[in-house]
Amino acid sequence: MAQKPVDRGQEYVRIEGVTKRFGDFVAVDNVSLSVFKGEIFCLLGGSGCGKTTLLRMLAGFESPTAGRILIDGQDMAGIPPYDRPVNMMFQSYALFPHMTVEKNVAFGLEQEGLSKSEIAKRVSEMLDIVKLGEFARRKPHQLSGGQRQRVALARALVKRPKLLLLDEPLGALDKKLREHTQFELINLQEQLGVTFVVVTHDQEEAMTLATRIGVMNKGQIVQVGTPTDIYEFPNSRFVADFIGSVNMFDGQLIEDEPGHVRIRCNELESTVYVSHGISAPPEAKVAVAIRPEKIEMSRTAPISNENCAQGVVKEIAYMGDLSVYLVRLESGRMVRVTIPNVERHADERIVWDETVHLSWHPSSPVVLTI
Amino acid sequence: MNRALATLHSLAGKRLVIGVPYVWLLLFFAIPFLIVFKISFSWMQPIQPGYAPLLAWVEETQRFVATLNFSNYQALLQDSLYLSTFLYSVKVAAISTIFCLLVGYPMAYAIARCAPSTRNLFLMLIILPFWTSFLLRVYAWIGLLKTNGVINNTLLALGVIDEPLTLLYTDFAVYIGIVYSYLPFMILPLYSNLEKHDLTLLEAASDLGASPMKAFFKVTLPLSMPGIVAGCLLVFIPAVGEFVIPSLLGRTDQLMIGTVLSAQFFGARNWPVASAVAIVLLLMLLLPILLFQRYQRRELEAAKR
Known part of the structure; x- marks a missing residue:
């Protein structure tokens, strides 16, 4: 598990003392975190640890009860999801069942008001990158799980976001495909220079993908570090026990x-x-x-x-x-x-x-x- | 031995379960339909049963003679009354269906999006009017709409109008009656469709840059098409043949086909012509029903994945 050096030069996402409550339940508890430009940051934790809520706050689907989130230096408070420079890949992929692969990928670009020829060009480029060119006219239900995952990825990446949020991106794939796709994801990320924030409960996935991992427990970040740091130098019983x-x-x-x-x-x-x-x-x-x-x-x-x-x-x-x-x-x-x-x-x-x-x-x- | 009996039982049970609706349809749809179809080709006759038999024993030739009479259908074409009532019925049904959709869609949407515990309450409220007789509820509208009815009196008292509006015995009254009576048939299929929608699709649309309005028109509306089609047909089909509402609330100078049908059957006692009207009406409505079935099939295919 050799680690790429982390470029700590540029902070892209800054989470400052963010808390999210649902009634009495504290889903995210005073989390402060920085994500650097071009890195793959994994939020790792068991179910109910608040990692998905944190991701949804980055996307704009939930707003923090306290604290603030800055993306590229801009405070995200009050900015709806459709105005954020962020795209998300959903755990369920959330592909539009009534649209073809092509239409799904084009959806985001159509919202930007680009010309038809520009949209067609970028969609076909993106479908080539994720190797789905020949499936452009298919509907989502005619695709395999791995293909759907790639459509979801293409749909999010075609908008050329600076920040891509991935919610359990490989959760629905079988083990072989998952390992293969992990490396594809890393290649894509390097190729496009996008910053990834990945939520996962799978420590193996986090270890392979991440430049840095933030381990979460009960709404709090318990340790942030490179996969080696987290594995070899856990700072608490929880982290030592949770990882490996x-x-x-x-x-x-x-x-x-x-x-x-x-x-x-x-x-x-x-x-x-x-x-x-x-x-x-x-x-x-x-x-x-x-x-x-x-x-x-x-x-x-x-x-x-x-x-x-x-x-x-x-x-x-x-x-x-x-x-x-x-x-x-x-x-x-x-x-x-x-x-x-x-x-x-x-x-x-x-x-x-x-x-x-x-x-x-x-x-x-x-x-x-x- | 026991196993054989059990197999026999389960086989019999299966047949019984499938058989009952078939027998029902045969007894109460297929046979009556064939009778009506038969009557539509016969002559009117002053004596019982009101129409001539198709097959008669002719003494002189010692043979059975079948006589088919197409003049009932010809009458429908020749008398412009029938064509205009057919067209008027379709127009009234279509406009009422559109209003039902416009009123019913937001209601179904709101119910589908509220908390599961309150949904049942709202659905109850939608179905509640069925507990009172349909006829009574239409009569009640007379009391509301008539010249010195509740609506006119209220508006007069409030000073909104100086003299009573003519509300009753107009197209408007018929639209109100149909929209009011058939609204649940629009809301229920729409609700059952909208309730199943995956809300992460809307989040995905929003994430990709679509405003809530755009997300509705690009995602929710197309996905609710099967519900819209089902609701529209459930309103449109019975509304075309509706005769209670137009005869109680509607214009006297323009009849709907259902009213003509009932007048022919019960007033003029011309069963053959009435049957012919019924058959033509049925054929006309077959088109939207076939459309409905196509949508249902498509939905089934979508459900398979």
């Missing part, structure tokens, strides 16, 4: 030095040594998070008596590229370990009910205070 899978151990700080910390966890026999300092009061209650792929598993005991554990393999899930092991520690705690299947033959692999030793590098654990 993680083994989380509750523990107590027993040694706190600028260059390292030691933590005792009830569920682990050995102490955890972490090779970086943290900012927490001494003897604070903390959580240690270790990603399954960062744990080594072997039949022989490690030399160190720190950062290790012993257990019995209880479950193995073979996923093809890797295998997921569930190991039960002596404390009864289950630990998830993933091992890449480098070898083709399974002779050497660890099997059910084997006693194994787990260990990890001191730089691997993340210490979480909230």
Whole structure:
């Protein structure tokens, strides 16, 4: 997951202390956020976390209860959706069922009052870009899911918006098509230089698409960062748990030095040594998070008596590229370990009910205070 | 054994469910229609049953003789009364249908867009007039429209007019009567169509730069076409043959075809001519009905996806 450098030069969208209430329910709670020109920003969160409401406020379908939204320096308060320099791709695609593909794509341009020849030219250009030229005369119901998705994308992009909002753009596609389309989306975005704000609940989608991710929970942005930041340096238990899978151990700080910390966890026999300092009061209650792929598993005991554990393999899930092991520690705690299947033959692999030793590098654990 | 019985039962059940409406249509539509069709080709006869049989036993030749009489249809063509009443009926029905649409569309739209809990209340209110006799409700309009009726008296009292308006026994009164009586038939199909609309389509239109007005004309209106067609036919077809409303509220110098029909049947007792009028009326209305069916088929196809 190599990341493109983020150009932080130009702020395009600025969300300032935006709150949205529906009656007593606070859907979006005091969110402040900047989106830079030309980036793909993903709002990631579970259902009901407020990500779609935030997107709809950018599009103009909802207005903030408090706070303000600036797009390209202009305050969007009171500006209806049809006057915003923004286009949206809807989760359901919202294609007009009574119009052909061509007409759907032309709809936005007709509203701009362009000449017929100009519209025809731009529509056919756009249909070529999304490879739907031969389907121009079809109605939406005669298309497959993937084709409809591309019509929706073409319809939004043909207006040459500076900002494109995408609500779960790949949600309705099957896995293979989704992976393929993700890369197509990135290519298109680079080709056209549009700023994307994508809402998704699918962390894999967010990881592949985004230059930056904003993780949302209960109406608030809990962390903003590059996919690597979010995955490797989560700032809270929520983010660590939400993104990818993680083994989380509750523990107590027993040694706190600028260059390292030691933590005792009830569920682990050995102490955890972490090779970086943290900012927490001494003897604070903390959580240690270790990603399954960062744990080594072997039949022989490690030399160190720190950062290790012993257990019995209880479950193995073979996923093809890797295998997921569930190991039960002596404390009864289950630990998830993933091992890449480098070898083709399974002779050497660890099997059910084997006693194994787990260990990890001191730089691997993340210490979480909230 | 039990299974065989169950299969038999389910087969019988299926046949029964499908069979009942067919039997109903056969007994109360197909057979009466054929009888009327038959009468339209016979002669009027002063003795019972009022018309001559098509098939008669002729003693001299010892044969059955069938006589078909086309003169009833010829009469319709020759007497300009029929043509003018046909045209007038179509005109009245068409204008009433347009007014029904203009009044009914906003109402159906408003009901479809309000909260689901209030929708049922409004629909109840639309259907509520059916709980009173149709005839009574048309009579009530006489009380409202007549020279010293409620409307004229109110306007006089308010000083809006100096002398009573002639409202009753005019085309206007007929339009009011038809629009008032048939409005639910316009609203209900429109409502059931509008209620199903996906509102994100309007958001999409707005997002693409269409003002609410444009979005209505480009998205909502075309998508509600099946509802409009259904509503218009449900009003237009019975309105063409309407005879209660025009005979109670309408002009005396210009009849509608329904009135002529009932006068021929019950007044002149000329069943053959009356039957011929009924058949021609039916054929005329077949065109919009076929149109309706085409739309229904299209809607079914759209629903399949």
